[in-house]
Amino acid sequence: MRHKIEIDGVEVNFSEGETILEVAQRHEKEIPTLCYDPRLEPFGGCRLCIVELEGARNPVASCTTKATLGMVVRTATDTIEAYRKTLLEMVVSENREVDVSPLRGYAAGELADLRDKYAINSTRMTGATSGTNKTDENPFILRDYELCISCYRCVRVCAEQEGDHAINVMNRGFHTQITTEFDGLLKDSACTFCGQCIQTCPTGALADKKALRAADEVADAIPDKTRTICPYCGVGCSVDILTKNEKIVGIHPAMDGPANQGALCVKGQFAYDFVQHSDRLKTPLIRGEDGELHEATWEDALDKAAEGFRQANAEHGRHSIYGIASGRAPSEAAYLMQKFIRVGFGSNYIDNCSRA
Amino acid sequence: MSNPLVDMQKPEVIFCIGTNMTECHPVAATGLKKAIARGAKLIVADPRRIGLADLSHLYLPLRVGSDTALLLGMAHVIAREGLINEDFIENRTTGFDEFFEHISQWTPEWAETITGVPAKDIETAAMWYGGANKGAIYYTLGITEHICGVENVQSLCNLALMTGNVGREGTGINPMRGQNNIQGAGDSGALPNNYPGFQAVTDPEYQAKFKAEYGRAADLEKGITKVTALELCGDSIHAMLIDGENTLLSDPDREHCEHALRSLAHLVVIDIFLTETAELADIVLPATAWGETDGVCTNTERRVQRMRAAVPPPGEAKPDWWIICQIAQRLGFKGFDFNAPKPIFNELCRVSPIYAGLDWERIDKSEYQWPVPHKEHPGTPRLHEESFVNGRGIFSNVHYRDPAETISEDFPVWLTTGRRLQSYHTRTQTGRAQGIDYLLPEESLEVNPADLERWELADGEWCKMSSARGSINIKVKATNRSPRGTVFASFSFADVPVNLLTGSGYDPITHTAELKVCPVRLEPL
16 A cells, blocks of 8 residues: 555555646546646646545645545546636636637647636626736737736746746735736846746736737647757757748747756747748859859759869869868768768868867 | 756756856756755856856856866865865776876965965865765856867866766766757767767778778878868868858957958858858858758757758758758769768768667657667766776866966957857847847947946947957947956857957867957947
8 A cells, every 4th residue: 555545436656745636647637727837836826626635624736735645536526626617717707818829828728728628608707807918019928917817837937947037926816917026028127038938828828929920820720830959059959840831930848858848048939030031042152253142053053062172172182172060950961061071082171160 | 968957957066167058058057046946056157247156156256268277276175175086086087196296286375366266265166066975067168268178178077086076967077068969060070080979080990990881081180170271271271161150250360260261262151041151152052941951960968859840941942961962972972872861860870889779760759868879778868977988087187378368558358258148159040030139139348337437438338349350349338247357248240240359379189269268458439
C-alpha cells in the first residue's frame, strides 16, 4: 500500500509531493482547470478542479492538495460536476465574449472549450461584466481585460517563469484588474515583451496583437502549426510557426521544447516577419559591366560563380580560395561548405562566423 | 556548454562572467532566476551594471579586459583557504603543484590594482564559489572577445578543476553560444583546424579517412582563419564564398574589412537579403530562410534539433545546400549530387564520431545531445562525468596581459560593445520585424551620468566618438549601467557602425577579435 491512492474506484500510484491533479492527469482523468499551468506553482484560484475527498467535509482543489497515502478521491460525481457548471456559468457571465480568435494565444480557447464541454448556455447569471480594457499602443500585447477572469496565470508566469514581475493585480473582488506598477504602459514597466502572458491566458484577455493582424483572413479557424527551432540565439528554443495560406501569422512556444519548456523571448516570439519581408532576395544577382548588380537566371549566376573559382584556382592556385560558412544556416550548409573547399581545393581554407 | 540547460536551475553558486544573459540568452536566464528563487547565490562579474548584476548577491565591476587578473586572484584565495577538491585534483587533473606555486603570487590585493574590484569582494567570490558543493560558471563573448580570450577561458577552467566543479549536475564550464547554429557550423567541420566532428586536420589518420571519403586529401596543415583570410584578400586570397554572414557590419575594423572584400577578384555571397556585405559581391545567390528550410541545427547544450519548413520561399530562392551543390557540380567536384537535406545530414553523421549514433530520423524529437557515439547510446547531456576526453584536466599557468590598446591621452575612454535584447546582430532580421522599432528605435552610447559634464556631453545629444581607426557619430544616453570612464554601444545599427572603431587586436590562438575593448575619445558635435 505504499504510495497508493484510490481515484474513482481505481487504485493508483503517486510520487511524494505530487498533487491529486497531477496523479489524476497521469491516469488520464479529465479534470477541468482554468488557473492551472503545469509550469507554474499551483494556485487554487478557479476552483474548477475540485474533487470529493472521502473524510473531508467540503470538496478540495485537486491542484493544491498533495496526494497522501490511502486517499479516496472522486473526480466527477454529479455534485462536483454541478458545482463546476455553476462556477463556469459565473465566470462566463463576467466576460464580454468567450469565443475568441485562436490567434490571441496558445491557451486562448480554454474557457470556450470548457463552456462547450459543460454546455453552458443559460443566461441566469447575466449581469455586470468585470475588467476594464487598457489602451497601450505597444505593437505586441493587447490588453483586453474585459475578457479577464482573474486567474492570475499572467501574473504568475511573469514572476515564476520569467522572473520579471512586470505585471500584478490591482483592486479586489469584482474590481480586480491585472496591470503594471502604477497602472502604466507595459513599455514603462519591467516587461520584456517575451509574450509568456499572452500564451498562458485562458481567455485571450492578453493577446498577440501582431498575430491578430491576420485575424480577418483566418477567421476562427485554427492555423497550421509547424514545429521548428527559433532562428536567433544558441539556446535553441522549440517553437511552432503558425501559418495560414502560406503566410507566417505568428509563433507559439513549444511547451514541451527541451531547451525552453514553453519560454520564449521578444525576438523568438515576435521577430519572425523578416522571413516574408518585401526586401527578400528573390532572384540571383550578377554584377554587370556598369558596376551594378542585375537580376539574373540561376543558370547564368551559378555558371559565373563557378567560373570565378575555377579562374582563381588556375591563376593563383588552390590556396587563393576561401569559404565562410554561416552560423545561422542549417548544418547541411556548413557541412557542404567545408566539403566544397576540402574536396574542391584540397585545403582547409574554411571558417565560420564564430570569431566575431 | 559542459552541462545541459536544465542544470541552470540546480547550482548552489552561479558565477556569471562576461555574459549579458538576460538580454542575449533571455530564456536561459530564466533558469538562473529560478535557481536564485530557490536560494542559489549569484556572482556577476561584468564591467557594466547589466540586468544580471541587479539580480546578483555579489557584483564585481571589473575594468574591461581585466578578467584574467580577477580569476587569478580568485584562484589564489581558493587555494589559500583550502577550498580545493583534493580527490578531484588527484584523480582527474595534472599540473596542480606548479599551478599552486604560480597562483601564490597573484593575491586579491594585486588583482584589485588591475581590475578595480575591491580585494575583499574578490575574496568573497572565491569563498562562495570554492565553498559550494555545486558551483557553475557561465560565460559568453565578454570572456572570449579579447586578445587574451584563451587565457580567460583557461582561467575559468582552472577554477572549475581546482574545486572539482565539473562533470556533475549543477556545475560545469558553460559558454553560451550566440547563434542558432553556430555550434552546428563548428560540429560540421567549417573550421580551418578540424574536419567534421572536431577531427584534427593535422592528424594523418583523419587526413586518410577523409581522403577515402572525399576522394581527395586535404592539406595536413591547418587552414588560415577568417581573420587572416580577410587580411590576405587581394594578396593571396582572390576568391571567396560567404554564406549568410554580414561580415562587413559584424566584424571589427569595418574600413579594413570593406577594403579586403573589395580587393577580391571574385566574391560570391549566399544570403536572404542584400546585406551590406552582399552589396560588395560579384554574384549574389538568394537563399531560403528560416521557416522555409528543412535542416538540422545544434544548440548551445549540444542538442541536435530539426528545423522545418512551414512556408514556401519567395521567388526563386533556393536552400543553401542546393546552391553549394550546384556550384560544386559545375566545377566537376565529386560527392555533391544531393537532392534533399536528409542524405547530407546522414553523411555528416557517418563521418563524425560525435554524431555517429544519429541520423535524420533519430533527431526528429530533439532528444540527443552529442557525443552520441553509436546507435544504442542515449546521448551525453553532461560532459566529463567520468573522465576528460584528453585524459586529465590540465591547469594553465596563465599571466595577465593588458588589452591590445589601453586608454591614453588621445583616447581616454574605454568603449565596450555587445548586443541588446530587442535587436540581433546586424538587424538584417530584427530590423525587418514589425514592432521592434517601438522598443529600440535607434542606437545610443551608454555613458555614466557623472561623465557627461567632464566630457562636455549632454544626454540625448549627438557626439563624435573616435578610435585609432576612425570616427562615428552617436547619440548619448546617460545611464548608471555604464561605470565612470567606460561607455557601451551595440554593433547592430548600420547607421552607427561601431565596428568602424574596433579591431585593436586579436587573440593570437583563436584569432577572435578584441571587440570588448577599444579606447576612444568623445567630443560634442
